[in-house]
Amino acid sequence: MKRSYSLRLRLTLIILLPLLLVAGLAGVWQLNNARSTASDVFDRSLQSAALAVTNDVALSGGDALVANTRKILSDTSGGRVYYHVYAPDGVIVAGYATPPVGIPTSADGDLSPVYFNGEYLGREVRGYRMRTRMQVDGFSGVFTTTVWQDVSIRAAFVQDLTLRSLSVISSIILSLALIVWFGIRIGLWPLSDLQQAIDLRSGEDLKPIRRPVPVEVQGIVQTLNRLLGQVTEVMATQNEFISNAAHQLRNPIAGVLALAEAVRSAKSEDAMRERAEDLVNAVKDTSLLAQKLLTYERAKAIDQTSLKEAFSVNKLLDPLVSEYRNRFPPDVEIIWTPAPEDVRITGDRTMIREAVSNLIDNAFRHGGPKLDTITVGFERLGPDLSITIADNGVGLTPDQIRTARMRFGQVSENSGGSGLGLPIVERVAERHGGRLELKDQNPGLVVRMIISVGTCAAASQPADFTPTQLSAAHPE
Ligand SMILES: Nc1ncnc2c1ncn2[C@@H]1O[C@H](COP(=O)(O)OP(=O)(O)O)[C@@H](O)[C@H]1O
Ligand SMILES: [Mg+2]
Structure with missing residues (x-):
């Protein structure tokens, strides 16, 4: 060191x-x-x-x-x-x-x-x-x-003359040394005072430091205060998450327990089988919720400095789209337009896949009975890149969009899910220097997960993406 x-x-x-x-x-x-x-x-x-x-x-x-x-x-x-x-x-x-x-x-x-x-x-x-x-x-x-x-x-x-002069000079230097040594101690007093003040604080006390400090130390104190502010914010979100998670998981777990009791007390084998079926579904839902909660936390924790992996978005999304095509009924078509050039993104591939998967799942799950087309493609928004998922389902009003973006916010009733899908997408976009945009396009909804160009490999960016790939999905 x-x-x-x-x-x-x-x-x-x-x-x-x-x-x-x-x-x-x-x-x-x-x-x-x-x-x-x-x-x-x-x-x-x-x-x-x-x-x-x-x-x-x-x-x-x-x-x-x-x-x-x-x-x-x-x-x-x-x-x-x-x-x-x-x-x-x-x-x-x-x-x-x-x-x-x-x-x-x-x-x-x-x-x-x-x-x-x-x-x-x-x-x-x-x-x-x-x-x-x-x-x-x-x-x-x-x-x-x-x-x-x-x-x-x-x-x-x-x-004799020289010795006298030397003794005068050395006594001046010696007294100067003493004055400097002790003077500096007095001069640096505000620093030890600040340290004592910080020492006296407990781990809970993260209030900014307010005491007056010399101008030379103000920079350090400001940085420290900013850091304290960030720590406070992180702790607040963590506390909020813990209480939200406890609140969100309490009801499903109580439901699971009730169903388990019901299985135990079932009078006939048929009734037991039926309740066991419900129990399995309830456990699946609860596990999904817990999984989403963890994914949301993971998305928040993506560290931008560790986003080093460069990967091709086409190669990432191609199998994902195929997977959904196989899963969806034949009356729902997925139009997938890969990027004209092989765009490479530097980022967290697992989380980007998770985010896009949430958006395709949303379109299908919340699109309503009229939904028959989901479009997955790219747009170039100025210097940024958007992975855009559009559908021709029920769409959302601006008020509903506001609700949908909130944590645990859900608009359609009894659609299952956790209300964490969009917040996860938003965090992933933010952690890749971008943002999430939702726009009703009557019919249906366009969702853009925008990723900053800084996280895309510059050499292989597509020359120009146009939203035309999307409008093809919605013929007038
Ligand atoms: N493509 C869509 N079309 C209509 N409504 C949507 C769409 N995507 C999301 N929503 C609404 O936004 C809400 C929040 O979505 P999300 O955060 O993914 O949570 P979840 O899907 O778990 O309910 C959904 O409950 C749904 O009401
Ligand atoms: Mg969802």
Whole structure:
């Protein structure tokens, strides 16, 4: 199963990862910044130290440095500065005897100062050399002042500055992480509130969810409400079916029981035989009713997504018509016009056969004494296909049609049946994306079971069906 991470974790990561990246970049920038600032500041203080030393040497003849200069030298930017001044003849005037190694040499007349990186007593140092024309103790010429300081002092300064920045950045990130982690929990509260509300419901309580929810969740709640509505509807129809079935089966079963009693208490063998005959018929009727009830439920339950089987309607209906021809008396003719091309339908073949069989049976059973022709054929209704069954019997008025379409609705009295035939046909048509149409055509009734073209195999649809096949059954 695909793993799904919690919303809280997702949101925290989505917010924090880019922040961490930005913080990383800021850290690198800050490190470079600290390096260049440090080198600037330290170079400047080396320069000041060199100037102060030169000044003192000029004033005191190299004998003493003033207190201020000593202070500068002992602690410039956090570390000692070494110095060294020598006269034009190369004699040391003041400072440390050994200068650092690595001082660049410069031409005699060149008085411009230089910064350099060198080595002093095995340590890496940064230094500044300046050359000044001056007079000390009556001795005049170009005096050279060199100051230098350990590089490690700068490095320590940069490290310190960087660490401070990093600690500020990381405490900001940490507090942000905490704010996001707990903030999201508070932000997602409406979701847990909704879940609690749903948890509290019982299985019976399928009312739509009414509580106000954030706009992001409204879609889910709407879908859930729609689903709840559908479940309620399904449960209602099921309950209705159960009570209808119980009601419809109660009388026939009571009849069967009464007949069985009558068989038992029959006085003579002839009477018993007669009652047993009635009993068999009553049981047949009851079984038919139960069967129709189940078929009706099956028709309702056809799942459109599982309608994958493609079959030829001609091949399905041909044997069915033959079966009825054999069953009907010779004065009732069935005119069967197969589709001109072999139409294939994707659907539930058993239920379509059952539906058409109901319609042919209806025409014969309810057509009345004048019925002599039943027509079975096809019509093309726009993009849809109609399996059309017409008869020239008594027909139905619009009011009677309304009754006939209802569950258990029957118009003609004592015709047997269950009143479920047409509802079964209607459900089957609907489940195949179509509908049921009943029309009185005086004489007789035309019933169209329409199936959506989407469920028919497109390549083999007939080019054009016309209702002419039907009118042939009813010559004026
Ligand atoms: N072709 C028809 N001609 C006249 N009446 C019909 C025809 N088809 C159906 N009916 C009427 O519609 C009613 C409902 O039909 P149906 O749902 O098939 O139930 P059933 O056939 O079990 O009575 C029938 O009882 C009958 O009165
Ligand atoms: Mg019927």
